[in-house]
Amino acid sequence: MPPEADRSEGDVNLGARRAAWQAAHLDAATRELLAEDGRWFLHQSMSTPCLNALAGAQGSWLTDLNGRRILDFHGNSLHQIGYGHPKVVAAIQETLATLPFSPRRYANRPAVELARRLCEAAPMPGARLLFAPGGTAAVGMALKLARLATGRFKTLSMWDAFHGASLDAISLGGEAVFRRGIGPLLPGAEHVPPHDPGNCVFGCGGQCALRCVDYIDYCLGKEGDVAAVVVETVRCTDVQVPPADYYQRLRRICDRHGALLILDEIPIALGRTGHLYAVERYGIEPDMIVIGKGLGGGALPLAALIARDGLKSDRTSRSVTTRTRRTRSPAPPGWRRST
Numbered sequence: 001m002p003p004e005a006d007r008s009e010g011d012v013n014l015g016a017r018r019a020a021w022q023a024a025h026l027d028a029a030t031r032e033l034l035a036e037d038g039r040w041f042l043h044q045s046m047s048t049p050c051l052n053a054l055a056g057a058q059g060s061w062l063t064d065l066n067g068r069r070i071l072d073f074h075g076n077s078l079h080q081i082g083y084g085h086p087k088v089v090a091a092i093q094e095t096l097a098t099l100p101f102s103p104r105r106y107a108n109r110p111a112v113e114l115a116r117r118l119c120e121a122a123p124m125p126g127a128r129l130l131f132a133p134g135g136t137a138a139v140g141m142a143l144k145l146a147r148l149a150t151g152r153f154k155t156l157s158m159w160d161a162f163h164g165a166s167l168d169a170i171s172l173g174g175e176a177v178f179r180r181g182i183g184p185l186l187p188g189a190e191h192v193p194p195h196d197p198g199n200c201v202f203g204c205g206g207q208c209a210l211r212c213v214d215y216i217d218y219c220l221g222k223e224g225d226v227a228a229v230v231v232e233t234v235r236c237t238d239v240q241v242p243p244a245d246y247y248q249r250l251r252r253i254c255d256r257h258g259a260l261l262i263l264d265e266i267p268i269a270l271g272r273t274g275h276l277y278a279v280e281r282y283g284i285e286p287d288m289i290v291i292g293k294g295l296g297g298g299a300l301p302l303a304a305l306i307a308r309d310g311l312k313s314d315r316t317s318r319s320v321t322t323r324t325r326r327t328r329s330p331a332p333p334g335w336r337r338s339t
Contacts, residue, residue, distance in 0.1 A: 126309025135292030136164030
């Protein structure tokens, strides 16, 4: 076992202090359930093995099999409104009783209403969307749309980023724990350093001078045929919030090189920054936004790809339909556009 496993969760829950806690606090029934869980499930790397077992969840609290309450400060980025919110539960129950499933080629009012509200609130006039069962699938849809719209296949994304755990998503992502030993990865998935003033490889010295953005400009020029730049609007793993000029400049760079700008807001959208979409604070219009996690109200897996108007494929010319972008001013602190 690597020594760092005892200091942080890392990719497994095998630290000595965790074992000591389990020995002191887990009863026989919990141990039996954890053994059954380990027997039947293929676990993702970040949850192997499970630490404890739950009997309930309500509001901001988890309850284990022994009745102990655990205040959940994380919630896997799913719970903007808490576990089991009564309005969410009531809406799910009503829909299950009347429309538990909607086959393809049939419209239904709840889906259309949700799509309308998300698109009208998006910072791209005339936006359209497509729902997905999870954020990883929505990222994959964004990649396919970028290929169709541009006729290109390359992407430029950030080291240390996380965009999901499927093969295409980990190709975009930049975390070694997901990429190690799983190649070959998606061809054309290139990477650049992220905005990270505290550990800037360009020597910004703690105060961002946007050299990381200038390097994106350099890379796009050298590659010449990148379909999309994919960025986490705000990186949640270490909470890196770029300055306003970061996205203003990145938007201009993508336009100059004919690359689409795709923003991954799966964990950060839907109110976590004080705005419905985190990009609203930067005053730009992305080509696509991917959202998920909290979209399902902490009860259902639900995500969406939201794309700007005119982003479609011409299968003969493979050209992107373009339009004049509106100029927006970055949102002041505390400001939120009404929806």
